[in-house]
Amino acid sequence: MNQVKEFHTLQEKVTDMIRESIFNQVYKPGERLIQDELASRFGVSRMPVREALRCLEREGLVAFLPHKGAQVIGFRREDIEELYYLRALLEGITVQKSMNFLTNEDKSGLHLFVKKMDQDIENNDMDSFISHNHQFHMLLQKGCDWKKIKLLTKEFIEGYPAHVPSLIPKTMFVSNEEHKQMLRALELKDPIMLRQLVESHIMRAGNALTQVIE
Amino acid sequence: MNQVKEFHTLQEKVTDMIRESIFNQVYKPGERLIQDELASRFGVSRMPVREALRCLEREGLVAFLPHKGAQVIGFRREDIEELYYLRALLEGITVQKSMNFLTNEDKSGLHLFVKKMDQDIENNDMDSFISHNHQFHMLLQKGCDWKKIKLLTKEFIEGYPAHVPSLIPKTMFVSNEEHKQMLRALELKDPIMLRQLVESHIMRAGNALTQVIE
DNA sequence: CTTTTTTGGATTGTATCCAATCCTTGCTTG
DNA sequence: CAAGCAAGGATTGGATACAATCCAAAAAAG
Incomplete structure (x- = not known):
């Protein structure tokens, strides 16, 4: 039915999974996203996680603070x-x-x-x-x-x-x-x-x- | 006069330099941005370059193609x-x-x-x-x-x-x-x-x- | 007892290394 | 001679390792 999503890079897959987690309230607004935690949760290294977070930053779902990492944006x-x-x-x-x-x-x-x-x-x-x-x-x-x-x-x-x-x-x-x-x-x-x-x-x-x- | 820009991370600095290079036509529309080249040009490793390119992607200045890297966007x-x-x-x-x-x-x-x-x-x-x-x-x-x-x-x-x-x-x-x-x-x-x-x-x-x- | 300092752990930022992919070039084969 | 295939280099994607930064809690000074 729904064609299976085809990912070219791990990073895209990770982006999708984090996005889904945010939508499903696994990570709540205001919560800090620890790169290590995400990495081990998805079974990858921190590198694709970092790029994924950058993509999500562009989408407006998370915000980056220097040396403090990514935070889930809250919606009022x-x-x-x-x-x-x-x-x-x-x-x-x-x-x-x-x-x-x-x-x-x-x-x-x-x-x-x-x-x-x-x-x-x-x-x-x-x-x-x-x-x-x-x-x-x-x-x-x-x-x-x-x-x-x-x-x-x-x-x-x-x-x-x-x-x-x-x-x-x-x-x-x-x-x-x-x-x-x-x-x-x-x-x-x-x-x-x-x-x-x-x-x-x-x-x-x-x-x-x-x-x-x- | 113009206050000196203060960067918190290398990546922000690199982002700024690449952006400036694109504005100054050092890299022309359609041109491929080789990560190694950018890295050695700015005297950093490829890692901050990659994140910088992601930021520029968000700004709409470059486009990413899987396994082909970043390309400067052309303006018609x-x-x-x-x-x-x-x-x-x-x-x-x-x-x-x-x-x-x-x-x-x-x-x-x-x-x-x-x-x-x-x-x-x-x-x-x-x-x-x-x-x-x-x-x-x-x-x-x-x-x-x-x-x-x-x-x-x-x-x-x-x-x-x-x-x-x-x-x-x-x-x-x-x-x-x-x-x-x-x-x-x-x-x-x-x-x-x-x-x-x-x-x-x-x-x-x-x-x-x-x-x-x- | 309060305030400041320091110190250590947690986390991010950067570098280096290895693997996967793509593209070109040259060779083989029809 | 042309078309397809294979091998090698170039470049990106990902993993691991190390350094810089931040934060909080404990220790020291007032």
């Missing part, structure tokens, strides 16, 4: 609000620019992902839904030729909030109905409408999340 | 357009949110920087102008409590385009006049006006740059 309520606002803004722009350059193949791919997400909802398979949701959003912005903004939205899509475990089934359903509206905007060839749909889609998800967080 | 004309558009958008939002939380001390600091830039123009001291310009823009968004967006705009402000050597004296003058308008918006306590000024300020700079680049 307003941080979530900020992230979703920014994501809505940037992803909106991206899909608007992307739309007219999507091939028929891309479009059928989008339909396919929506269908798969419907199945995920039936099976109540959250992990699969999250994965398909990512792929849907990534594909939707494929046609945009601006590199930096795509990198940023990718960061947002794959970043922290998407993994919090409070994405209840109801949210999944609403979410996918909105995806279907986007497909309609796609057929109507209306980039402005698509942009607005994406923006409100993300803002709604953000608001739902902040409400659950309390 | 439309990349510059994208960067300035995004910077205008994000920095506009940031200063709008920041304005009402600036202290009197901050404000006098802003006036001071504008004065210093006037002097820089007289002395035709481009490097000093660039530095003061950075400090002005950073201070102007100090009051904003959104972390991620501030990190992004900081990246944009200190990133590639600001260092291209084509910032002609005339541009410096226009630029600082616009800074003075921003100070006026500050006195009028008009965040919307400030935001629009910042947006058009950055877009103008971007357009000037792309025109010179041909």
